[in-house]
Amino acid sequence: MEHKLSFKDYNEALKQNKLLGLKCKQCGAVTVPPKIACSKCSSTELDIVELSGKGKIQTFTTVFVAPEGREGECPYVIVLVELDEGPWMMGNLTGIEANKVTMEIMGKKVKMGHAVFPGDKYSAGDEAKPLFSLVT
Amino acid sequence: MRKVAAVGVGMTKFSGKQDKTAIELFAEAAIDAINESNLKPKDIQALFMGNALGDFAEGQAQPQAFAADYIGAFNIPANKYENACASSSAAFRDAFMWVASGFYDIVLVGGAETAAKMGTPLATRTFAMASDSRYEYPCGITFPGVFALIAHLYAKKYGIPLEKLKQQMAQVTVNSHYYGARNPKAQFQKEITMDDVLNSFMVCQPLQLYDCCPFSDGGSAIVLASEEKAKKLTNKPVYVAGVGQASAGNLLSQKEYLPRIRSRELAAKQSYDMSGLSPKDIDVIELHDCFSIATIVALDSLGFFEFGKSGEAVEKGETKLGGKIPVNPSGGLKAKGHPIGATGTAQVYEIVRQLRGECGERQVEGAKIGMTDTLGGDGGTLCNVILKRGW
Numbered sequence: 001m002e003h004k005l006s007f008k009d010y011n012e013a014l015k016q017n018k019l020l021g022l023k024c025k026q027c028g029a030v031t032v033p034p035k036i037a038c039s040k041c042s043s044t045e046l047d048i049v050e051l052s053g054k055g056k057i058q059t060f061t062t063v064f065v066a067p068e069g070r071e072g073e074c075p076y077v078i079v080l081v082e083l084d085e086g087p088w089m090m091g092n093l094t095g096i097e098a099n100k101v102t103m104e105i106m107g108k109k110v111k112m113g114h115a116v117f118p119g120d121k122y123s124a125g126d127e128a129k130p131l132f133s134l135v136t
Numbered sequence: 137m138r139k140v141a142a143v144g145v146g147m148t149k150f151s152g153k154q155d156k157t158a159i160e161l162f163a164e165a166a167i168d169a170i171n172e173s174n175l176k177p178k179d180i181q182a183l184f185m186g187n188a189l190g191d192f193a194e195g196q197a198q199p200q201a202f203a204a205d206y207i208g209a210f211n212i213p214a215n216k217y218e219n220a221c222a223s224s225s226a227a228f229r230d231a232f233m234w235v236a237s238g239f240y241d242i243v244l245v246g247g248a249e250t251a252a253k254m255g256t257p258l259a260t261r262t263f264a265m266a267s268d269s270r271y272e273y274p275c276g277i278t279f280p281g282v283f284a285l286i287a288h289l290y291a292k293k294y295g296i297p298l299e300k301l302k303q304q305m306a307q308v309t310v311n312s313h314y315y316g317a318r319n320p321k322a323q324f325q326k327e328i329t330m331d332d333v334l335n336s337f338m339v340c341q342p343l344q345l346y347d348c349c350p351f352s353d354g355g356s357a358i359v360l361a362s363e364e365k366a367k368k369l370t371n372k373p374v375y376v377a378g379v380g381q382a383s384a385g386n387l388l389s390q391k392e393y394l395p396r397i398r399s400r401e402l403a404a405k406q407s408y409d410m411s412g413l414s415p416k417d418i419d420v421i422e423l424h425d426c427f428s429i430a431t432i433v434a435l436d437s438l439g440f441f442e443f444g445k446s447g448e449a450v451e452k453g454e455t456k457l458g459g460k461i462p463v464n465p466s467g468g469l470k471a472k473g474h475p476i477g478a479t480g481t482a483q484v485y486e487i488v489r490q491l492r493g494e495c496g497e498r499q500v501e502g503a504k505i506g507m508t509d510t511l512g513g514d515g516g517t518l519c520n521v522i523l524k525r526g527w
Contacts, residue, residue: 007270033270033271033388039385039389058289058391059285059286059288059289059292060285060288061281061284061285061288061340061341061342061343062338062340062341063276063278063280063281063340064337064338064339064340064341065256065260065278065280065339065340066257066260066276066278067257067260067261067264067276067278068257068258068260068261069257069261070276071257073276076276078275078276078277078281078285080285080289080387080388080391082391087388087391088388088391089271089388090271090272090275090277090387090388091275092275092276101341103288103291103292103298106288106292117273117274117275120261122261122265123269123273124269124270127270127273127274128274129274129275130275
């Protein structure tokens with residue numbers, strides 16, 4: 001069957017700062033990033049919805065040892081954010097001093113922007129990613 | 137289903153960068169396992185091999201076919217398993233099932249990896265391929281990064297001050313090195329102190345260098361046989377009492393369970409149910425300590441201690457020889473090393489030798505039942521095996 005929301009369409013939207021997800025017609029759960037079936041009940045009856053991009057930091061790490069080709073990005077902060085609509089997203093955190101972040105940041109409100117990882121020789125192309133910043 | 141036994145085991149010394157290919161390392165372990173089984177390579181009916189990153193480390197795909205030929209098990213069916221760090225555990229479970237089903241009587245299962253050969257930047261990149269390439273890797277996630285995220289979640293969920301949790305994690309590492317120093321096949325055979333751990337450089341906050349397992353080269357192999365064959369081949373068959381395997385999506389999709397690893401709880405339950413055993417019956421475990429926090433998370437989920445209490449148990453010595461559940465007497469992934477495709481069957485190797493009473497200074501006295509626990513990716517694959525003395 002055809003995807004309701006393919007990676008390509010999700011990625012293009014995220015590059016426009018629009019976070020698209022899927023709302024299940026059967027159980028109402030929101031799935032993002034997109035999958036072919038509902039992340040809760042496996043139904044394939046899904047509608048595209050635009051999400052707020054707002055949420056709270058659940059956990060974080062600051063990376064000091066990077067993979068090949070990304071050494072210049074260090075140190076950088078990775079966060080797992082619970083969106084107001086429920087799902088978790090992985091993103092980077094900007095607007096902070098990366099090497100000074102502590103656990104106090106967990107639970108703080110954030111809003112989403114985006115950045116684009118251009119890909120490397122192993123990737124299937126460029127990929128937009130959430131870039132969160134603290135709501136002050 | 138028929139009963140299945142491990143009748144011979146082999147393992148190379150685990151190490152940093154060395155000169156042999158994964159096929160050569162696998163072959164050394166395989167021939168040792170075959171010799172110990174009083175068999176010849178031509179007696180092996182099928183090969184199951186774990187190897188995760190040979191394409192990147194050596195430009196070698198399909199090593200399993202060449203490995204079969206290389207050891208003289210000509211033209212037998214040979215399959216490779218790529219389940220990240222759990223590759224050879226997934227191979228072990230399938231190998232077990234082919235014998236249990238009656239299709240084969242004698243098979244060889246093992247794995248090999250030359251991860252150290254890649255060097256840290258490429259190894260870090262390729263290990264991260266076991267995370268989600270579209271929704272996690274663009275953020276620069278690494279393997280230590282995954283467990284660093286879990287460590288902070290763990291501290292918060294169970295209300296453990298981070299400094300306290302880091303002490304517990306450091307004790308996990310100190311224990312691993314204590315046993316590694318007593319395992320001639322370990323990559324690191326040197327004891328270290330809490331200060332060594334807590335003063336090492338930061339990799340991914342809060343994980344420091346000594347919270348992390350090394351990149352390693354090595355091979356391991358096990359010969360599995362039906363009960364009928366096993367009784368003729370050895371007077372010390374080690375039976376596979378239970379196996380379990382489960383999968384999970386990327387880290388985001390595990391939100392309802394983290395820092396618990398849902399796939400582990402499902403796989404462990406399968407292995408306990410199949411064997412009719414429970415955590416209190418296990419005399420020794422080799423578990424997936426890719427990072428110090430991973431040991432604490434695993435001990436919770438496997439049912440040895442209450443959720444959130446495993447770190448305290450480590451501090452009290454309950455995971456050392458003579459404690460409630462001796463953990464990783466081989467030195468674990470941290471000190472023995474973690475050549476990922478070889479890791480699962482190397483855990484089985486240690487448990488088989490523990491049950492046979494062959495482990496010298498690190499022997500768990502009178503061990504009759506042992507367990508392995510292997511995690512691939514960020515919980516994408518989880519395998520458990522319970523092994524039992526057959527005499």
